[in-house]
Amino acid sequence: MSLTRIHNFSISLDGFATGEPQSADAPFGHAGQRLHQWMFATRFWDARGTAGVDNAFAERHSHGIGAEIMGAGKFGPPGWQDDPDWKGWWGADPPFHTPTFVLTHRPRPSIEMEGGTTFHFLDVPADEALSTAQDAADGQDVRIGGGPTVVRSFLAAGLIDHMHLVQVPIVLGRGVRIWDGLEGLENAYGIEAVSSPSGVTHLTFTRKVVA
């Protein structure tokens, strides 16, 4: 059974997964890299990094994943659709290494990158995108890569099996919030919280099995 998973999705204390304004120079706006410093400090990111609880969670990002779905806002800065040469932020060898589906109202032909990543562009609802990604994942799981608008829409549609959030002790004040419109989310998930010596708190949501 293919699961739909979210990993290493970092939010501020006030629930913002990105700051504002987003641009080519500042993909996360005024948040800068502050939401992701915890990850840069792990072995998952850097061989000299830590091997503690932050790393244990971070490494799960890649295991057993056969495809990713991301929103247009993750693939590029506002307006990337007007640049026919834009191929994402990540250089020639993006860190996905699987078919990667970009949700956009202005789809373009697929782009094959090095290292196993192929970007496909879809203008379809969440459930249809998931079906397509599951077919491409060939029995493995599908990761929902963000940003927050995409995560929210998949949660609201009841499509997420596992979600790992990382709460960073900063108050961003503005940006795009993860929580809006998700009242009662706890009814569908078992939730665990684990604080780390690094200062972040890992929150895991595991979908309850309906007997």
Place this chain on the structure above:
Amino acid sequence: MSLTRIHNFSISLDGFATGEPQSADAPFGHAGQRLHQWMFATRFWDARGTAGVDNAFAERHSHGIGAEIMGAGKFGPPGWQDDPDWKGWWGADPPFHTPTFVLTHRPRPSIEMEGGTTFHFLDVPADEALSTAQDAADGQDVRIGGGPTVVRSFLAAGLIDHMHLVQVPIVLGRGVRIWDGLEGLENAYGIEAVSSPSGVTHLTFTRKVVA
């Protein structure tokens, strides 16, 4: 030196400290008692309760406190100012046991209750209320008792020395949020997060000492 402290202030994952609508039957609106179940389970609340990390934090509520300041929304349901006999939610012996200052635009004469609690009513700004409460606290600390609007205004004014929040794993979706207007709060505070086996996460904010 008298410190200004916040204790046992419970919020949802999405940062709401109360639900809606608030009424005499539902002081926390649709949140019910869900934000405070962690506290009801401790020895601080009930002699048969737990003595773990939740209780260790909860007990700090009362130690060294000489006065409390609360908002009108904590003292009673909407409209309590129209009821000349309203004396708060807590019966004849309220759990404050100190002078307790209620911020309201419609002050009334002070009310002496049993057990050391006297309610005083003030229509003044946060800093002035704090001065008055500090005088009454006679060298002890002042607790800011909530609700969220009052906590936010004291934080925004830079008046809080210690804050203890308790994040409960529910998504309320609506109500009154603690975080609005507090961008960059982490610059003024050292922040620790400690998750508890009960499922809540304790967040402590300790004001940084400026050399």
